Amino acid sequence: MAIRRFATAKPGVKSNRFWDQDTQQGSIVPIESVTISNATSTSIGFANIPQIYQDLMLVITSRRTDAVTEGTQFLYTNISGAVVSTTKFYGDGATATSSRVTAQNAGFIGAYPGANAGVGIYGTQVVHFFNYANTNKFKTYFCKSAADRNGAGQTELSVSLIRDNGALTTVGVSTYNASVYYVPGSTATLYGIKAGS
Amino acid sequence: MPKGMQAIYTQTITGATNGCTFINIPQTFTDLKLVASVRTAEALAMSNFRFKVNYSTTVDYTTRYMSGVGSGLASAGSQSDDVMWITSAPGANATANTFGNTEIYIPSYKSGDWKSVIINSVATTAASASNQDIRAGLIKQTGPITMVQFISAAGNNFAIGSTFTIYGIGA
Numbered sequence: 410m411a412i413r414r415f416a417t418a419k420p421g422v423k424s425n426r427f428w429d430q431d432t433q434q435g436s437i438v439p440i441e442s443v444t445i446s447n448a449t450s451t452s453i454g455f456a457n458i459p460q461i462y463q464d465l466m467l468v469i470t471s472r473r474t475d476a477v478t479e480g481t482q483f484l485y486t487n488i489s490g491a492v493v494s495t496t497k498f499y500g501d502g503a504t505a506t507s508s509r510v511t512a513q514n515a516g517f518i519g520a521y522p523g524a525n526a527g528v529g530i531y532g533t534q535v536v537h538f539f540n541y542a543n544t545n546k547f548k549t550y551f552c553k554s555a556a557d558r559n560g561a562g563q564t565e566l567s568v569s570l571i572r573d574n575g576a577l578t579t580v581g582v583s584t585y586n587a588s589v590y591y592v593p594g595s596t597a598t599l600y601g602i603k604a605g606s
Numbered sequence: 607m608p609k610g611m612q613a614i615y616t617q618t619i620t621g622a623t624n625g626c627t628f629i630n631i632p633q634t635f636t637d638l639k640l641v642a643s644v645r646t647a648e649a650l651a652m653s654n655f656r657f658k659v660n661y662s663t664t665v666d667y668t669t670r671y672m673s674g675v676g677s678g679l680a681s682a683g684s685q686s687d688d689v690m691w692i693t694s695a696p697g698a699n700a701t702a703n704t705f706g707n708t709e710i711y712i713p714s715y716k717s718g719d720w721k722s723v724i725i726n727s728v729a730t731t732a733a734s735a736s737n738q739d740i741r742a743g744l745i746k747q748t749g750p751i752t753m754v755q756f757i758s759a760a761g762n763n764f765a766i767g768s769t770f771t772i773y774g775i776g777a
Contacts, residue, residue: 415614415630415772421621421763437611442636442777468637468775470713470722500672500681507679529719530744535711553711555724555742557670560685564670564724564742596714598636598777600610 437466442598445591448474453597454485454581458541462601465538469521469582471595472531477523479556479563480589482534484516487579488548488571497567499554515585516569519554520562531595532556534582541577548577609635609776619768624758626770631752633716635774638751640710644695645765646758651735653697653759656689657710659751663688671725671741689757690745694727694737697759701732705768712751721745 416422443453458465473480491512498507499519510517521532538550547570554565582597584590612635617626631638646653658667668685673693684691694706706729712721723743730736745751754772758764 416617416626416628421619421623422626423618423620435611435613437775439610439777468711468713498672498679500670500679502670502681502683505672505679505681527720529748531714531719531722533711533713533722533724533742535713535724553724553726553740555722557668557683557722557742557744559668559720559744559746560683562670562742562744564672564740566672566740594717594719596636600775 436603438601438603440599440601443596445593445595448590448593450591451587451589452581452583453591453595454579455599456579458578458580458599459601460542460576463604464602465541465580466600466602467536467580467597469534469597470531471521471582472592473521473523473584474590474592475523476525478525478558478561479520479522481517482519482521482532482554483583483585484518484536485581485583486571486577488573488575490514492572493569495567495569497565499563499565501563515583516550518552518567518569519565520556522556522558526558530558538577538580544576545574547572547574609774611773611775614772614774616769616771619764619766621766622763624763626756626764628754628772631754631772632774633750635776636714637775638712638715639773639775640754641771642708642756642769643705644708644768645700645705646695646697646762647765648697648759648762649699650697651699651731652729652737653695654691654693655695655759656691656757658689658755659745660747660749660753662747666746668744668746669741671739673737673739676736690725690743692725692727693739694729696729696731696735700735704731716750718748720748721751
């Protein structure tokens, strides 16, 4: 394996190289990644999730097709019914606000740009699901969301609770609108996070 | 071979310097995560630092953020910066041995679009100065990110013991 420099030599800085450019390391394991290639997808999701990890991490980079500057990113799971509550705080560059919704069919996890936003701007959400395979606890997930639109947009932190003990076997995001689609190039990747052993 | 999350490189400040640079970032992952534990030599209780990518010198960075200092919550933004600001770094007037911690998540760092990033930073100095900050950042560059540079508060060095680690995350 060729040795490769990852830092500029500089007095006063000590460097440690970890990666051997080959070996899989760490506790975060990729499960599946999806990139939207058509203009007819109203959701991006993952089913049959292995029940072998402690937590899950879902990373979404997306944009929507309808003529809005931004819209709400909705998160769904295999657990149906109006059992999801979300508490969030968000800032738009001028005002910071907190709000809550309860008894919803999906989680509200942030915003992502629409067709009226500048070309090439996508929104990002990183969702952490805790104890997703447990069958005797309600499920909690936490989301950090970024949707800066070049001088507008918002950032958001949210936590959602699913009032159901069932294990999460499916997770995904949806426009929840049959005529609103994810723009081709939108991606979602699901990771499993191992517990200590 | 699936990659998962791998620590690529760590740098620790051991002397007088106001910068820390990662180059030749591997183009084999999907996302990047950078973690910084930082204190600066600026004569303030709460200082700041910055980062930029790909040797850029132009106004390529916009941000929307929320911050809390222990009372109240504020939101602001900017759209004409040549660096991305990070606000949670104790300065020389902070309680000794306190460092702020920052996580930067850059999804799709190789894409041909502008990069939408999440920055989360926290610092409490065991005294009156504390800060928590989450920001949405937009890096208005369409090229892949191959270099990241951290820069301390203007005219000041990073404190010895500050660390910077870059992780690759990939499917």
